[in-house]
Amino acid sequence: MEQFFTRSEHVQNIIKGFNLTKTLFVSSIIIGEAHTGKKLLARSLFPDAYVVSGENQEAVEDALQTYDELIITDFEKLSNQESLNFDNKRIIATANYVGNKHIIDTLFAFIYTLPPLKERPEDTEYIKAHFVKEAEENLMLSAHDIPLSAMPVNLSKNSQSLKSAIYKYLMTHAMNQKDIQEAIHSYILKNLDGNNGYKEYIGLYEKPLIEAGLEKFGSQLQLSQILGINRNTLRKKIHEHGID
């Protein structure tokens, strides 16, 4: 059974409301941005409920005829909302946004709003740790030497962007010289074309080299000594690559 974890008081109140009405015939909707956990929440609270997507209007109508307990996902995509009859049924709908406020207000007894992850910092920390663990298992690598606080937090698309950022970070930080060479090889093989390839693709190596060097050694003078190149050459390359 899927489980929904939360430390957010707001979400705990949503769960409380659902748990109290679990056996009743009421219609509820959870509204919130994409990838905030609406579907997971609905499925974890009603594991036996039939799930149907609002993308398929016919399937929703059929399911309403057959089931008394029903999860309707992507409710905002249903075009025939007005004609739905939820009488004596336990409906749990999820929607990314409120389409027609009046229809939602008429159809649903309980209208819950699931806040985005940026408003749930306590949940974000938990989900982040969960994704790190998951990535370690899936990518078969160890992230023990990387503190959790160093991991990037991208909440622009809630859990989707958070997960993507963590996977990318762990993958890039686990790469050795051979992996990096393979990655560049694959990239160049795919993209190399035209008549100025050397200049275009040398940046793949030069830009991170200079950026990391500046970050590590602070001054251009010191970096030019470390790299064993002329200071003017370094300055020219900084300018070429648009390094701030």
Next chain:
Amino acid sequence: MNTESINFQSFVDWDNSPFILFSSLGKILYLNNAAEILFGYVTKKELFDLALAYAPQDFGHKTTTMSLNYDSFTFYAITIGYENEDQISIRFYNAPRVRPATPIERDKLVNTDINLLLEANIALFRTKNSNALQLLTDHDIPEFKIDQNNFSKLLRKTLEAFRASDSIHITLKLLTGEHVIIDGKKKPIVQLSVEANGRYSDADEEIKNIATHCHIAHLLKERSIKLEIPLIG
């Protein structure tokens, strides 16, 4: 017709209209059952002053038509009478309750613990508001038949009217001695009262419509909303 041997007291006792007999100093000499309930919502002094203000000029009885509201009680007239200097009576005429145009949709009624719906709606309210909220409820109210979906909507809209209020007091209780007639049968009444220092009234019409549809009497005031829910078994 000789009526001297007839004892009328029990008829007055059980009359649905409140009846009170005051002494000339405003002391209550007698009150029937309906008046006893009425005193839960209005002071003795207020009713005595009313009796004096509308008393006939001379011995006898005088009926005055007026609209009177005490909480959920609505009267359309009063009769004041005195036959000597020591006693004065007041009788209230109940205004008929407006009967909902739609019959009860029995197929939508499901045995429900009303406390569950109330607590779930408070949880929903809590997701949007952090106002101080006090709940006084009677967990011994038996399960009764409710249109769960519509009643939940009614609760949601009722609580939302207090979204910006301070110190909200919610009381759920069985009204002792009060009944409502549904389909020709006497049904006990459960009263939900929500009170605060003020409230929004933007959804009052919707609240009234849903309540009427569910056969729930409603009393919407500046600072409170009271719902009288028939306990349909």
